Amino acid sequence: MHFLKPCLLLLLLFPKPVFAQYEHLLHKTYAQKVTGIHAMYRDLSNIGDSVQQVKKTEEIKRFARRNKDRALELNVDFFLIFFSTFQQHQPRDVSLRKLKRQLESAMEEDIDFLKARSLRALAEFYWNLEGNYELAFEQYLLLDKELVAIKPEEYPEMARDLMQIGKAYYFFQDYKLAGEYFKRAVVLPETPFTTMVINDARNTLGLCYQQLNSLDSSDYYFKEVLKTTFPEAAVWKRIATGNLGTNMYLRQDYDRAIPLLEKDFYGSVAVNDYGCAAGASILLADIFRDKGELKQSAAFIRYAKENIAKAEQPERLRLLYPVMSKWYVATGDTERSRQYMDSSMTALNRFNARFSALKVLRAQQRVDRQNQELQVAGYTLERQQKIAERNLLVLLVLILCIVIVLTYFIQKKRQLTNDLKLQAATQELKIAALDLDRFTESIREKNNLIEQLESRNPEAEKTGIFRELRESTILTEDDWIAFQRLFDQAYPGFIQRARQTYPDLTTSELRYFALSRIAISAKEIAAMLGVSPNTIQVMRHRIRKKLGFADNQVMEVEINRI
Template sequence: MHFLKYCLLLLFLFPKPVFAQYDHLLHKTYAQKVTGIHDLYRDLADIGDSVRQVKKTDEIKRFARNNKDRALELNVDFFLVFLSAFYQHQPREVSLGRLKKQLELATEENVDFLRARSLRALAEFYWKIEGNYELAFEQYLLLDKELVTTKPEEYPEMARDLMQIGKAYYFFQDYTVAREYFKRAIVLPETAFTTMVINDARNTLGLCYQQLNNLDSSDFYFKEVFKTTFPEAAVWKRIATGNLGTNMYLCRDYDQAIPLLEKDFYGSISENDYGCAAGASIVLADILRDKGKLKESAVFIAHAKDNIAKAEQPDRLRLLYPVMSKWYAAAGDMERSRQYMDSSMTAMNRFNDRFSALKVLRAQQRVDRKNQELQLAGYTLERQRKMAERNLLVLLVLLLCIAIIMTYFIQKKRQLANDLKLQAATQELKIAAIDLDRFTESIREKNKLIEQLESRNPEAEKAGIFRELRQSTILTEDDWIAFQRLFDQAYPGFIQRARQAYPDLTTSELRYFALSKIAISAKEIAAMLGVSPNTIQVMRHRIRKKLDFADNQVMEMEINRI
């Protein structure tokens, strides 16, 4: 018994331990809780079992509802929609439908910048899953409009959104437009949360200028990456080092390029970044070949081939094959040199053909989209015309019907009003009589109960408790609060212990527990609570099933032990 009391005390002192880790998310602005929200997403994603994952999300949503935090609940819903769309085997049309509904809900409720995040998710789905680049760009443009009216300090994910839009244009080699989005991203406040995307934007901005053959500007933005003070961006310092080395290579400043490229290469190997390792090794191989160090060059050619295979990036062969062709020419093997020159042309043509196909696809998607809009506009105009004609006909019919029945309603209106008044008065009298009878019976039964309590607990009588009970009623919530206060004086701590032992009890069921404690009959309890005895029997049965008591006797014994 003492052990049980001790356990109940611990539960009282440390309530809801499962959700304590989420208390800091309650009723906070998105800027205040963005790191916690992403930690929450990561914790949920790490749950391997989908059943456990759904159970956990339901618990968190219930926790949010209990604390009246609609924003936290919607954040969990957003996670579920995103997870099912991108990481679970769900039909694409189902995923697309859920993403669109999520966007509608986010637009309607407009909390925690869910509209912007939903637009980004929908754009990413069109891009990665559907391969519909034009629809993806439409969502990105809507997202851009959303960001124009958003304050960066209130929405920490703005840098990520701008960077993602810029990378979409960068993918299609529209470097001039892409760099404007990257410039908007890099001027935003840099924090531990935003440093990765901001330095990604700085680095990619340097690549834009590299592609535009403006190496001075390219160097500037690569060097901007080195200025970050956040350790989370260390990987981008390494990547920017390699890209800066490539600029030195393009300027034929090999002595400065080599240590930068080697640092990128060996750092990439240690981090299993095989794509970057392949890029650095290709440039190093060409530099060493040009410096006449064919043996060292061959080593990096081998590294390049190996890392291209590991990274599964065969497009990089179009850059490697020309280097290999020059290497064999320097080694005097002109036949192999010609073979690799042919291979480089084939790889380059394959890459250009695939990229051209993507551009053609996007152009066709744009045309299809315009045609759909035109067809929809024509269909809408025709539909509006037909609806206007139908509405006019319906209006005429309605006016005719109104004219016919208006006289009837006017004649019946006064009679109906009188009938309603009479019915209302009769009903009020019946209700008043029932309430008076119930009140009288409740007082009568309560007096009997108080007499029993006085005989069982004379000390409480001395304290004047039962005299106060005699003057009270338990017909309203306020009456119950007053009764509970007196009851606690007679049975200190009983109601609190009952709540801790059986947290699933409803308020009505807890009242039943309290009244059962003073050992009165079901009929008497019904009178106290103002309900029928059958209702008490149903409540007793429901409690027994809910708390898994074998029978009523066991339940009464448990109540007496509390």
């Protein structure tokens, strides 16, 4: 009896062996042991010594093998691969090889939860470490197919996976498709393990509806976040409150927007969430400016500048500068207002250019992927052709069969090449359409700002009218009407006199007359009309012949006389 007491004391003093610490994970479904698995991952991550960490994982794997629990063993393998890839930053080629091998093992052994987690990890690798969005989306599409085949109650991480796919589409501003994934996430069973992700999905779904201007639906999901009671709910409630305030701002319901945005602003400042603080202060500055409370507006403009700098988010300046431009209009400082209007256009164009570059990068990655597949197919074809040639020398009897095989593969290669060219051409059209949309949006934003200035101080508009004429872009009939309105202020009656003097002028020739009157080069005219300089030279020659001018100089003199 006296001998047993010291032994019991020793057992209490020393840590539990592996088999006691993790035996509750044995032969359980993933849903039953998910919290335990993640607790095991935390324990392993907290081991600072990598040698001790590997030793610990090997102990757990031996324990799993002794108990014939293959799923637990693979879970430990998954941790090692994930941790070394994203925490220890091992060489990327090594990480990629291990991630692919992990996925292959999960597929071969048909372990649903491990297939899904391996696909998600591979997508994260391509997205975060490689910056290859196209390959990441390929993994996300495969992950989506796996999720459709899994029952939610059997895979608690489904909400997280759906959320991650949705955020990938949200990143590329495909709000409608992103929203479909968030909708699938928010209807899943909510447990302490999933509640954080589901509330994130509710909030981001509200943002999708906000971007799509479906504000009532957006309100609904933000209010759903406000109903939650989990421990970290305070953060999400503050964020959702600010988003509800944004909806009220968009409705111009300022009296309801102010308290919501102020709660978000002061709450964000308290926890050093500078990005949210900047977003709320920009809207509050615009509201108080519109209400005529310029001093209060100026204070929030200052807060916005400070928090944008602290958050290191200069892209928010594209939202702040228009507010500052309107503020200076309200104070009568039209010169500063125009400067900030120009700054806002620069910031907006920079933001749009960066986003367009991401889309172009993804499109190029898609083309590169197709080229790579074609090269592999071409290499395979070349190898098969060499084998066929050798067989021809050895087995003359099979000449006819080999010719048929070669013909088939050659036709296959041609078909692949034609398909690739068609896809590349289609992609070029998409990229061109994207650039045109961005260009058109820039024009629209600029016209809106000009109209705001005109409505508040018509006389101030004339200050930079000639510069604005030179910076105009005439691509559509609407652009021509806008340009003509501005041109008539600088050269009253010119267009009407030109029509009367030269009634045979076409619309495009009349536009050339107007652009020539403001004394800009043929290259600049081409840029404004969206055509080549050669086209402008041909048009100038045609007009001169049509109206009987001796040379270009005479024509320019006549234009200036109109």
